[in-house]
């Protein structure tokens with residue numbers, strides 16, 4: 261019996277050690293295989309990208325320890341780099357090359373090519389929007405974009421003008437009250453809430469009254485927090501581009517708070533969907549035949565007519581995508597525009613005079629689409645604001661195959677390409693005196709053709725911004741009411757604004773202005 265036990269124990273110990281030995285061999289071999297795979301990839305990438313300059317990397321980590329400065333010190337680091345490394349630059353995040361492009365010729369090669377439609381891994385940390393239109397890949401994007409396009413038909417956009425007017429007039433009232441209480445104010449939160457109410461009422465057919473403070477703006481509040489985490493992680497790829505980094509992030513205090521935030525955002529959108537479905541039942545909503553209806557009804561109609569086409573969670577992804585994208589960039593642009601007009605009083609006066617021909621002395625006039633078309637100078641100013649402060653300063657593409665740049669340089673498959681409207685719009689080869697606000701530069705001149713890829717606030721090619729026309733119409737309405745009702749005085753200079761590249765461009769110290777009412781209503 262003793263012998264038997266000894267031999268079992270002995271065999272067991274032997275088995276354990278041989279299992280451990282085998283495990284050791286396999287893990288060593290796997291590690292060697294992974295390291296040599298990464299090493300070979302990195303070697304190929306280094307060789308191919310040797311002609312693209314960038315900050316000096318350190319062994320193993322590359323530029324991982326300076327990469328975050330790209331977002332935090334947009335002007336003092338990123339713009340400086342872009343001046344030093346003309347037209348494009350390379351940054352290594354561990355072994356992964358990030359190639360920043362800010363010249364039209366290279367950007368065109370990415371945006372026009374249907375091989376490069378997939379967004380970069382940064383968008384995976386947009387966790388609350390799941391696989392909505394912005395992040396969707398391949399077949400899902402190909403299927404969804406043509407459907408959603410119907411909701412942005414000019415007939416649908418035309419029908420939104422009443423809501424734009426009503427909300428912007430309310431914004432003017434709210435600001436009038438504010439100016440009575442304090443001389444100086446940060447106008448951005450008011451614009452942001454107004455933009456949120458507009459997106460809910462137009463695309464989601466759901467009234468929200470956050471501007472008046474009736475409904476607490478749960479969504480915007482948590483969106484702002486989620487954007488903080490996005491901002492932090494976006495420029496620290498180690499928190500999302502490898503399983504260990506992701507796990508450490510999830511377990512961290514911030515990671516847990518992020519998860520709570522995302523849950524609240526998603527729950528808000530689920531409720532919005534439920535409420536709209538219920539409201540449709542109650543009012544006996546009839547499905548439209550031509551699909552030119554607000555987004556939420558389009559998706560619900562489509563789901564009912566084509567069972568299995570969209571799950572409720574996929575519709576929720578789209579709701580979150582459009583609630584996020586639908587007011588963030590537009591309100592950022594409007595905020596910066598207000599400040600710029602304050603800094604250029606002569607230009608502000610010229611816009612006011614143009615507006616006066618349309619408002620005709622009546623500050624509460626409801627603007628029509630025809631009225632908006634009679635404001636060509638405001639159009640030029642808006643374009644110039646979008647040039648100087650593009651709401652989306654950077655956007656990524658992950659290369660599914662090698663990309664050939666304009667001069668023949670090959671950017672290898674699996675690299676990340678970052679297209680930067682912000683840097684492109686400040687590139688002196690594309691725009692002379694880029695720090696000057698010169699609306700006239702957007703004027704068409706007979707016989708002169710400019711490269712449209714020098715100005716891409718809404719991106720270009722097949723994945724250009726679906727909300728472009730919506731946004732232009734909305735921003736113009738915002739500015740028309742604000743500039744007709746107030747003379748804007750900035751608090752400080754343009755260079756005092758601390759500009760951050762968050763999900764959307766943001767001034768970290770707000771948009772501080774003094775508003776002088778022009779006409780008492």
Ligand code: HEM
Pocket residue numbers: 379393394395405581582585586587589590593650651652655656716717718719722723724725726727728730731
């Ligand atoms: C000034 C305002 C805006 C700016 C500067 C802007 C900018 C952009 C840019 C640069 C992209 C391309 C992003 C990429 O390729 O990764 C984009 C895509 C997109 N935008 Fe906008 N946007 C604005 C307003 C809006 C509005 C108002 C909406 C919705 C109502 C919207 C919804 C979207 C969506 C869904 C996409 C993804 C399109 C696709 O991949 O098919 N955007 N936008």
